Amino acid sequence: MLKKKRKSLAILAAALAAVMVAGLFSGCSSSGSGKLTKVTLQLKWLPQSQFMGYYVAQEKGYYKDQGLDVTILPGGSDIIPEQQVNNGVANIGVTWTSSLLKYQEKGWALTEIAQVFQKSAMLLVSKKSSNINSVADLKGKKVASWFGGNEYELYALLGKNGLNKDKDVSLVQQDFTMNQLISGQVDAAQAMTYNEYGLLLENGLKASDLNVIDMNDAGVAMLEDNLFVNKTWASQNKDAIVKFLKASIKGWQTACADPDAAGTYVYQKNKSVSLEHQKFMAEQVAKLVIPSGFDKSNVGSIDMTSLQQTADLGLKYGLLTKAADVSKAIDTSYWKEATGK
Structure with a gap:
């Protein structure tokens, strides 16, 4: 009788353990299909509405819907996104295109995968x-x-x-x-x-x-916030990049459609400045990501004329020491797959 009780208790314990494990993994899976893929995003600056698309994508569950667990690392005056991505501290980075061109000139194996800001701010x-x-x-x-x-x-x-x-x-x-x-x-x-x-x-x-x-009206605009990756990591993680872009583009579209709500959420994440300033920032950033007349389905697209102007001005005024082949500075294949363009 004692043996039967012990056996029953053992079965019950095993069943409870199975339920607990199932519950644990359901919390870090996409539609119950498995564990989430971890991706780390390095920002260029402190948490603010400049980066609202990524925070909205995280808040709305867009990354999780794509099977991703995205960690967003804040930047700062002593943090260089190119260095963070090049060294593997982060998988994907946000930086100015002009800055990325400089590090590419140095021979760093970095490539731009999306241009988030279509205009200079x-x-x-x-x-x-x-x-x-x-x-x-x-x-x-x-x-x-x-x-x-x-x-x-x-x-x-x-x-x-x-x-x-x-x-x-x-x-x-x-x-x-x-x-x-x-x-x-x-x-x-x-x-x-x-x-x-x-x-x-x-x-x-x-x-x-x-x-x-x-600077746009003056004809000397240089491209700013983009997304970039380390080529080696990218070659081994194409699926994660495409999914990240899908979710991020959706996050930006949502944020730009309601910048007031996006600014409010960013403020709640990090109350370093006023709520009104974050809302103001969100409204202005939306104009850079989806300018007047711009098709929102093209969020993140790279305009080659603007990219060439950025490189040409960089060379003429001391940022670069030699002409950049802009076709080699980017890889649009991830964006095209993410958008179906």
């Missing part, structure tokens, strides 16, 4: 009181730049308009607060449409108080 902003109504008016002025790879559109703007960056303007190191411009320490400063321009407005300035030079 770079502005040069001044107070109307500085009387900078055109690029020519920058002559003799004090102009702030972040440098560190962010200066080449400014150099191109000056050069295209016949100004020598070393003789005709006084370039100074720019901080990230816009206080230098607000206080009058500089006459003009760089600003991203989705971030620093918003800071100016939040600090009491009105759009009517400012003069803005848009």
Whole structure:
């Protein structure tokens, strides 16, 4: 009788264990088909609405629907996405296309797989009181730049308009607060449409108080946020990349359709700035990812003319030391499979 009880208890324990294991794995599977594939994404900067498409894809379960478990790593001033991906710390990275071209020139085995921002977000902003109504008016002025790879559109703007960056303007190191411009320490400063321009407005300035030079309108735009991978890892993980792109594109489409909600979610993830600023950022980023007249099904597509312009300006103004073969800088096969294009 004792043996029968022990046998029954053993069977019951085995059954409970099986149920627990089944429950455990159902929590990390896609439609019960198996374990999720882990993918790590390295951002270029701190968590903010600049990257809302990835956070929305994560929040809405788009990655999980594709069988992926995506970890999003924040960036920072001391983090280089190209280095993180090249060293295998991250599988996929977000960086500026101009920056990626520089590392590709160094021989790093990195390739762009999608161009998320279709337009440049770079502005040069001044107070109307500085009387900078055109690029020519920058002559003799004090102009702030972040440098560190962010200066080449400014150099191109000056050069295209016949100004020598070393003789005709006084370039100074720019901080990230816009206080230098607000206080009058500089006459003009760089600003991203989705971030620093918003800071100016939040600090009491009105759009009517400012003069803005848009790099797109000035014909010196260079491509910014893209997605890139290490070629070796990519060759062994094609399926994961395609699935990541499918989910990310859907995340961006969702975020751009309702930037207010996307900005709110990003704020809830990391309350480093105000809710209103994250919403402002989301609204402006949406205009870069899906500009007016742009087909949302083409989110992430790479415009070769814009890519070539980025490379040409990079060469002319000191980012690159030799002409880049842009056809070798990208691999569109993953995006095409993800979108069916």
